[in-house]
Amino acid sequence: MTQPQQHEPTRWTRERLLAISSSYQKACVLTAAADLDLFAQIGSDAVTAESLAESAHLDARAVAVILDALTAIGLLERTGCEYRNHPDVAASLTHDGPGGVRAIVRHHGSCMRRWAQLAHVARTGHCAERVPSVRGPEADHESFILAMDNVNAPIAPMVLDDLEPLAGTCLLDVGGGSGTWMKAFLERHPQATGMIFDLPEVIPMAQTRMDNTGLSERVRCVAGNYLTDPIPSGSDLALLSAVIHQNSRAQIRTLFANVAGALNPGGRILIRDVIMKPDRIEPEYGALFAVNMLVSTAGGGTYTFDEISDDLTEAGFKGIEVAREDTNMNSVVSAHI
Template identity: 30%
Template sequence: MPKPSQNTTPLLPTHLMQLATGFWSFKTFAGALEIGLFDLLAAGGELTMEEVSAELGIAHRPADLLLAGCASLGLLDKSGPRYRNSALAEEFLVQGRPYYFGGYIRYLDRREYPAWQHIVEALRTNRPYTWTPGTQESLFDTEDPETLRLFWDCMHSLSTSTARALAEVYDFTPHTRLLDVGGGSGAYPVELCRRFSHLTATVFDLPHVGDLARRRIAEAKLDGTVDAVAGDFNRDPALPGGYDVIVLSSVLHDWDEETGRALLRKCRAALPGGGVVLICELLLNDERTGPPAAALMGMNMLVETEGGKNYSAAEYGAWLLDAGFSRVEVLPLDAAGANGVVVGHVG
């Protein structure tokens, strides 16, 4: 029997330690955002630990630990005794910046993080824990203004940067009118119409979401270029017509396969020859073994939805062909909210 190699590296639980303590990073990050650290250091501000302690009204010990933690995560830089925002934090974590990402962090911290405490129950019961089936139709069915604000700030944060990335990989020049189905706050139409000045767009979403979209559209000074139309893409028999490109961003993963296929059939019926539907998602590989961002977003759908899950590009491709699209292509995307775009072409 051969002897074990003397050079064999022992198996260690280092990776398990990293997995087990992942929440340390998130809660440090979320705590710094909530307490106002990045806003304090905005616009090139540099402060010592003692000055941060005084400005935030916290003792030296927690200030020291928070600053060290954020620096270790790449959120702060340090020169001598003074800390400043890293380029990443200055760009995305200061309120008022065009591509502020803090809405997403706050939503995760206040709504999803508590729900994930019930992950075992979700696995056993196959039900969501961020809302209550039976009393609400879906996670989007709420009249609580704070919940609505948190959710749509979150989605706007995520969608804005993803829309920018989409504009880099897909050329909208041949299209003139865009319909963003389930478009929420209008992040995609706003970004895409800024980039492609010939384009006009419509956000199609539930009535109570329309006001949120109109506010964002007005802030972007795109009234007359982007508008919002009320509707329910699940209940309405058809989507609005007259558009040659339809965007479905982080929509299909909220629902089961039957619902997704039905929506793609409506998209096909609404599009003219030469039209396209763009499915922007965190796509699983064909083997459904990763990447982690897509697989773990699927787990998040367990606590957020009744039937949602993340799908592969191959699955979406099959749905598109079955719905009557003539050709499918997949474009890689490097963005926070999507790693690929599945394009369904109408012949």
């Protein structure tokens, strides 16, 4: 009989513990540089700290310290007193377009400002105060929406591949953001149409994306709150991509019921999110993401398949199954009405 594999217990040395507690340092330098847009201002040029501080209207001492730190961790290169972007940085941290990660790095900065309040959240039972970046709250929200595109655009085709065949003539993308998943779906299904339903401040970004990708004639962008406003009806396939973790169980039941009421008879729902094991410590990604929801929302979290299944059943869905399993946000639960 094969013996179960034994794993060596983790040995938490002083050095490993301190490596975790000091890991904020590199992250803070990177996110500050992204918020100040230093990488884009350097561009393809070689600049001195003094000239960059002057052109960006920043403190010269602070800029010199930040540029040296960025050089020390390898994001910049320095010759004499002149700094250049590392080639990889120039390709990814100077823009928010395809291949760019500037928006998600900026969003991580917003997350860190909330995570830093975790002990206070534990004492008060209230989510963290939203402290804006130097760019302001509206720019932070735009970065969040763009960040979701940074993350999802490369993986959406792969996830949809695993879910085919996706029978449906009209996709309802609830909380669809700027339309990343809608774009990927419609490019795969040229005869299909779609509806993006999201908050009023998000819909202009979705409409712009649909216009710029030539899909606006096939997509209707509708503003509303999925918990309190009527969800547009007439679809046979609904997608909730990275939506349920923002909500409490009670809110999720309301959301599922609202989607069920909007779907055509026999319509299918796809829920893309992290799915926790019953012990709630696996996957590790989900256990840590639950902390993100603790500091960011009044009742959000990460959920097990049984919890998701129970809430779908209460809303009238059946045939509930895990259509795709992953260790991060790309697991998918499927059901039909």
